[in-house]
Amino acid sequence: MQEPHYNKHHINNKVDKAATLLKTCTSLSHLKQIHAYIFRSFLHQNNSLASTLVSLYTCFSLPHYTHFVFSSVSTPTLSLFNRTIRAYSKTPLFCINALYLYVQMVQNQIKPDNFTYPFAINACATLGMLKQGIEVHGRVVRTGFVSYLPVSNALIDMYGKCGLLDCSYRVFDEMSQRDVVSYNALLGAHARIGEDMRRAETVFSGMPVRNVISWNTMIVGYGNAKDMDSARGIFDKMPEKNAVSWVTMLVGYMKNGFIDLARVIFDSMPERNLISWTAMITGYAQNGRPNEALSLFRRMETERMRPDAFTMTSVISASGQLGSSELAHWVESYVDREGIERNVIVLTALLGMQAKCGNIEEAYRLFEEIPRPDVCSYSAIITGLASHGHGLKALNVFQRMRDEGVEPDYITFVGVLTACSHAGLVEDGLRFWESMVKDYKIEPGADHYACLVDMLGRAGKLDEAHEMVKAMPMGPNAGALGSLLAACKTYGNVEMGENVCKQLIKLEPKNTGNYVLLSNLYASRERWDEAKHVREAMKNKRIDKLHGCSWID
Known part of the structure; x- marks a missing residue:
């Protein structure tokens, strides 16, 4: 009997070989080699191999490769759609791609199933796209998949992330069966906004089974509700704590100002671990305690804990607060020496630090190193340039920002108005103010008002500046009043200066600069008695002038 002929070049044999290779894949480089083999062998249209490739690339968090694999298949199956949507939904920047694929499925009349819906809903939740989430919910109900636990759990989470707590409860109450994930999703809806934590307590108390995520979520909720006593009570009662429990408690205290x-x-x-070290360093940096942030960073180094880009962003921020040019250069050298990724966040932090330390050329060099600057990068360089007398250059960068299609935000306009103030461009400043409100729908904040008051004051338009201070909807703040007082000294308007200073002293009774500036204002008009009275008032209140410091530039 003649034996069957074995053809090693048969397409099925090649598919089997590729499938076997994928099962033995142990590293990213190995995966890329197998992928190359699949492509060279013209097997990239095979849905089964493509699905496995997508799953493996997802494990390595490489959505760009996932996109390449999926787009290479001309007729993707339900399984490939599902795995690709899942991969995209796990990366915020690619969540919109997950929704595009979901729509493509529906248009191609490939029916989504109980695996499709949770990931499509998760993508809506991450993007905050409530309208699309409601559409998916409607299709889930019409097709009968609402009875699947992962689908309903995803809906609870989606409505919670979109701020619709009552809708989360509606989904929860309609479920015929629930698991611990269902309860945790509902607790998470409370926790994100710290809303109605008493109702969350009822849910928590009624849970048939709790896990460590349940306890951690309650700590987050109390932290966001600014009830750290209750958060600590939950923390102390936990039957078991993991690393997340400790960091969650630490971050809760930090966010509410309880640094110690x-x-x-x-x-x-x-x-x-690295997360806990980074959280503590970040807390110090964000709460104006840069020396302690850097001291802890040095201790972290002695314990041989290697920092990452997130850690260094906070270290850079702390260094910028100290304003030391020498320290700024050391930190940037450290980033290079330790091979810290120079991504957009790190580069933006570095340029902000260099700008605060007065190294404007270094800051601009770092800005130019960023391939695609975002709104934070543009805002940092605009503010840095404006604050150091480069108003026109700051406005040129702002124009470039708009030409590139990057939409400015609250911080950007603080920099733009500062640039106009320092460059004496009053008309331009008023035009930008109007554009901020009308074109970009940004509600002016205290910082914007302070910039505008400073701009008008520097230009000698004291009455207009004073009217602007009085028109502040949030009430006059120290920044706006201080700028107006400095302008009163420059232009010798004693009467207005007296009025402004009284308001400032109420706001900042221990700020020596307010007293000194008023005293100097009297002295500039040769009103020596009044100047003497102000100095005596400082002594009576035991306010000492800070030597070597200037309150105004």
Whole structure:
């Protein structure tokens, strides 16, 4: 009997070989080699191989490769759609792609199933696209998939992330069966906004089974509700704590201004990982305690904990607050020496630090290194240039920003108005103010008002500046009043200066600059008695002038 002929070049044999290779894949480089083999063998149209490739690239968090694999298949199956939508939904920047694929499925009359819907809903949640989420919910109900636990759980989470707590409850109440994920999703809806935590307590107490995520979510909720006593109560009652529990408690204290209590938590941790070190350093940096941030960073180094880009962003921020040019250069050298990724966030932090330290040329060099600057990068360089007397250059960068289609935000316009103020461009400043409100729908904040008051004051338009201060909807703040007082001194308007200073002293009774500036204002008009009275008032209130410091530039 003649044996069957074996053809090693038969397409099925090649598919089997490729499938076997994928099963043995152990690294990214290995995966890329197998992918290249599949492409060279013209197997890239095979849905089964493509689905496996997508799953493996997802494990390595490489959505760009996922996109390449999917787009190489001319007739993708339901399985390939599902795996690709899942991969996209796990990366915020690619969530919109997940929704595009979902729409493509429907248009191609490939019916989504119980695997499709949770990931499509998760993408809507991440993007905050409520309208699309409601559309998916409607299709889920019409097709009968609402009875699947992962689908309903995703809906609870989606409505919670979109701020519709009542809708989350409606989905929860309509479920015929629930698991711990269902309860945790509902608790998460409360926790994100710290809303109605008493109702969350009822849900928590009624849980048949709790896991560590349930407890951690309650801590987050109390933290966002600014009820750290209740957060600590939950933390102390936890039957078991993981690393997330400790960091969640630490971050809660930080967000609510209890820096020293956060440090107690940090020092009590049974084990500290990079996330906990970074959280504590970030807390110090964000709460104006840069020396402690850098001291902790040095301790972190001695314990051989290698920082990453997130850690260094906070270290850079702390260094910028100290304003030391020498320290700024050391930090940038450290980033290069340790091979820290120079991504857009790190480069933006570095340029902000260099600008605060007065190294404007270095800051601009870093800005030019960013391939695609975002709104934060543009805002940082505009503010840096404006604050150091380069108003016209700052406005040129702002024009470039608009030409590139990057939409300015609140911080951007603080920089733009500062640039106009320092460059004496009053008309331009008023035009930008109007554009900010009308074109970009940005509600002016105290910082914007302070910039405008400073701009008008520098130009000698004291009455207009004073009217602007009085028109502030949030009430006059120290920044606006201080700018107006400085302008009163420059232009010798004693009467207005007296009025402004009284308001400032109420706001900042221990700020020596307010007293000194008023005293100097009297002295400039040779009103020596009044100047003497102000100095005596400082002594009576035991306010000492800070030597070597200038309150105004």
